[in-house]
Amino acid sequence: MGINVDTTASLSRRQAHWEKSSSIRSRPRRVLRNVSPDEHFYPIARQPIALHPLVKALGTAARQRILLQSLYKFLNDIAFVETRVVSEVSLAIANDQLPWPFPAQLRADVLTVVIDEAFHAHVAIDFMEQVQRLTGVTPLSLPTTLTVEQAIRNALPKLPADLHIALKTISVCIAENSVTKDLIDVHREDGLNETFHAVNGDHMIDEVRHCLIFGDVLRHLWGVLTLAQRRAIGAVLPDFLGDYLSLSLQKQFDIDILADVGLDARQIETVIAATHLDQDLATYRTVNPIVDKVVNFLAESGVLDDPEIRKAFEDRRLVDS
Ligand SMILES: [Fe+2]
Ligand SMILES: [Fe+2]
Numbered sequence: 517m518g519i520n521v522d523t524t525a526s527l528s529r530r531q532a533h534w535e536k537s538s539s540i541r542s543r544p545r546r547v548l549r550n551v552s553p554d555e556h557f558y559p560i561a562r563q564p565i566a567l568h569p570l571v572k573a574l575g576t577a578a579r580q581r582i583l584l585q586s587l588y589k590f591l592n593d594i595a596f597v598e599t600r601v602v603s604e605v606s607l608a609i610a611n612d613q614l615p616w617p618f619p620a621q622l623r624a625d626v627l628t629v630v631i632d633e634a635f636h637a638h639v640a641i642d643f644m645e646q647v648q649r650l651t652g653v654t655p656l657s658l659p660t661t662l663t664v665e666q667a668i669r670n671a672l673p674k675l676p677a678d679l680h681i682a683l684k685t686i687s688v689c690i691a692e693n694s695v696t697k698d699l700i701d702v703h704r705e706d707g708l709n710e711t712f713h714a715v716n717g718d719h720m721i722d723e724v725r726h727c728l729i730f731g732d733v734l735r736h737l738w739g740v741l742t743l744a745q746r747r748a749i750g751a752v753l754p755d756f757l758g759d760y761l762s763l764s765l766q767k768q769f770d771i772d773i774l775a776d777v778g779l780d781a782r783q784i785e786t787v788i789a790a791t792h793l794d795q796d797l798a799t800y801r802t803v804n805p806i807v808d809k810v811v812n813f814l815a816e817s818g819v820l821d822d823p824e825i826r827k828a829f830e831d832r833r834l835v836d837s
Contacts, residue, residue, distance in 0.1 A: 750825030
């Protein structure tokens with residue numbers, strides 16, 4: 517007679533959850549077997565250029581091509597962010613290499629993130645290759661950087677060297693919080709290719725767990741910084757968010773996509789002017805809930821508790837006074 521042993525009994529609740537539901541532990545390889553003409557590869561709701569009359573006039577094939585290229589950029593961005601930005605910071609935390617000690621349990625949780633993110637990059641690249649093989653459409657030249665990397669690059673020179681890793685850690689906490697919303701948004705749209713839906717769903721489940729882990733990371737880090745350190749970082753955060761949520765890389769890629777489907781320079785300018793409004797972060801906040809979502813995350817983690825930092829956010833109209 518077998519004895520019923522609970523093999524997860526000695527694990528923390530969070531690790532037991534990872535053992536059971538992380539995509540690397542529990543999901544099969546997602547195989548793209550066919551492409552139905554009624555499906556599309558990227559949510560139209562997230563790609564406004566596909567809805568512009570000049571693009572609609574080109575017909576369904578052009579629209580499908582635009583969505584396909586948008587999928588490639590989305591997957592490439594995932595592979596980049598996971599293996600470069602998130603992994604660097606996560607490994608440093610897991611190996612206790614930050615100037616501030618982190619609790620052992622949290623470091624163990626962050627190590628599971630390193631595993632997950634490498635797997636997400638692998639799945640993104642694997643899926644991108646499967647789509648290319650089946651559709652015969654190769655990606656246009658994809659951006660070689662990410663807005664989060666640009667935002668970090670712009671913020672670091674404004675801070676003393678001993679705070680660089682703190683800023684990078686906070687950047688990852690913010691990115692890990694907003695990627696979850698991104699994935700949920702993608703997941704919501706009907707008519708998406710079924711395999712992509714599955715790939716995205718697997719990723720989303722992991723990111724919900726990461727979101728909680730990095731909420732703890734931010735709260736812990738913020739709690740061990742001195743007031744002067746918090747204020748130095750707080751002062752650069754509004755500009756950091758402006759860079760992070762900037763659509764400039766997307767805009768350049770959209771220009772390339774529109775040229776690829778055959779629009780001329782004047783038509784491209786018209787579509788871009790209608791879909792990429794030149795607006796500051798406070799105005800962007802009125803049309804896209806992502807700004808409030810990120811600022812609320814910072815507030816919940818204690819980042820806006822200090823009146824001086826809160827005022828810097830109020831002055832930029834990122835919170836209501
Ligand atoms: Fe991920
Ligand atoms: Fe993640």
